[in-house]
Amino acid sequence: MMARHSRIIGLGAYRPRRSVGNAEIASRLGLSEDWIVKRSGIRHRGYAGPDEPLSMMAREAAAKALADAGLDPARIGAVVVATVTHLSQMPSLASQVAHELGAVNAAAFDMLAACAGFPYALAVASDLVKAGTADHALIIGAERMTDIVDPDDAATAFLFADGAGAVVVGPSERPGIGPVAWGCDGSRADAVGMTGHWRPELHGDPSVPWPRLGMIGWRVYRWARDDLATAARRAIEAAGLAPGDLDALIPHQANLLIIDELARQLGLRDGAVVARDIAESGNTSAASIPMAMERLLAAGEVTSGMTALTIGFGSGLAYAGQVIEIP
The missing domain is CATH 3.40.47.10 (Thiolase/Chalcone synthase)
Structure with a gap:
C-alpha cells in the first residue's frame, strides 16, 4: 500500500465580540497597565458574553474551517474538541458541536490536555487520517476561560480569555503534519x-x-x-x-x-x-x-x-x- 499522509485543509476562528483593555483589568486588580504589558505582552483580550456560550464559539469556528476546506460536514469522520472549560463531564462538547454542524457520520469526543490540547488533538487527527480510520477530521480548540478564572486573582485574571479556533485535517500525497x-x-x-x-x-x-x-x-x-x-x-x-x-x-x-x-x-x-x-x-x-x-x-x-x-x-x-x- 502507498503511504497516506495528512495536512490541514481548512482553518477558522471565533473571537468574542467584547474586547477588554488593560485599563479595566488593572484598576480592579490594583495593577498598572504597563505592568500587565511587561509581564505578559497582553493589551486586550476577548471576553465572551452570555450569548456566546462555549458550544456556540466552537461551532462557529468549526463552521468557518469547514467552509475554508470546502467540505460538507457529513464527510467528517471524527470531531475532536480540546477544552478544559466544558463544565459538564458528559455528554462531550464534541458530540453537541457535531450534531449542530450536521457531522452525522463522525465519531466525537473531547480531549483534556489544557493549553497543549490543540497539538495533542492535531496529532490524533493526523494519525486517524493517515491510518484511514477517518478521511477527514475536525479539530476544535475552544475555551471560556472567564468561567473558571477568579476575576480578583492578580496572578491569573489579566492573562486568560475566551475564544475558539478549528482546523480540518484531510489526506495528502505528501506530509503536511509532521510527527508529534x-x-x-x-x-x-x-x-x-x-x-x-x-x-x-x-x-x-x-x-x-x-x-x-x-x-x-x-x-x-x-x-x-x-x-x-x-x-x-x-x-x-x-x-x-x-x-x-x-x-x-x-x-x-x-x-x-x-x-x-x-x-x-x-x-x-x-x-x-x-x-x-x-x-x-x-x-x-x-x-x-x-x-x-x-x-x-x-x-x-x-x-x-x-x-x-x-x-x-x-x-x-x-x-x-x-x-x-x-x-
Whole structure:
C-alpha cells in the first residue's frame, strides 16, 4: 500500500465580540497597565458574553474551517474538541458541536490536555487520517476561560480569555503534519490546575467556593524556559528539518516573554514569523494556536505552503508540538 499522509485543509476562528483593555483589568486588580504589558505582552483580550456560550464559539469556528476546506460536514469522520472549560463531564462538547454542524457520520469526543490540547488533538487527527480510520477530521480548540478564572486573582485574571479556533485535517500525497513530539512532566503537575472539583451543590451555596484555575506562574515560566525549546527541537528534527528551515513559529499564546524566549533559544532565521496574537487575544488555552494561525493568515504574514512549528504546553505539565504546512 502507498503511504497516506495528512495536512490541514481548512482553518477558522471565533473571537468574542467584547474586547477588554488593560485599563479595566488593572484598576480592579490594583495593577498598572504597563505592568500587565511587561509581564505578559497582553493589551486586550476577548471576553465572551452570555450569548456566546462555549458550544456556540466552537461551532462557529468549526463552521468557518469547514467552509475554508470546502467540505460538507457529513464527510467528517471524527470531531475532536480540546477544552478544559466544558463544565459538564458528559455528554462531550464534541458530540453537541457535531450534531449542530450536521457531522452525522463522525465519531466525537473531547480531549483534556489544557493549553497543549490543540497539538495533542492535531496529532490524533493526523494519525486517524493517515491510518484511514477517518478521511477527514475536525479539530476544535475552544475555551471560556472567564468561567473558571477568579476575576480578583492578580496572578491569573489579566492573562486568560475566551475564544475558539478549528482546523480540518484531510489526506495528502505528501506530509503536511509532521510527527508529534509530546510528553508530560508530572512532577510539576501542581503548577497549573484547579482549586477544587465542580459539584452541583456548589451552585447557590455561598459557604463553598466555586473552583477556579490556580497557577504558580514562576514554575510554569521556568519549565518553559528550561524545557520547551528541547521539545520544540524534537518536533523539528522529527520532521527532518532544522530551526533555520522554519518559516514561522506558532506557539501556544501563554505569555509574550515565553514566546520570545523560545524564539531566541531556537535561533530562527532572519525573517521568520513569530505569532504574537496574545497581545490582542490574551491566553485562550487550547484555542490559542489555531486562533494565532488564523490571525497570521488573515494579516498576510504567512501564506499557504509555508512551514511552521506549532507547540503547546499546559497543566500537567503536558506538552506537544509538530511541524505543519500552513493551509
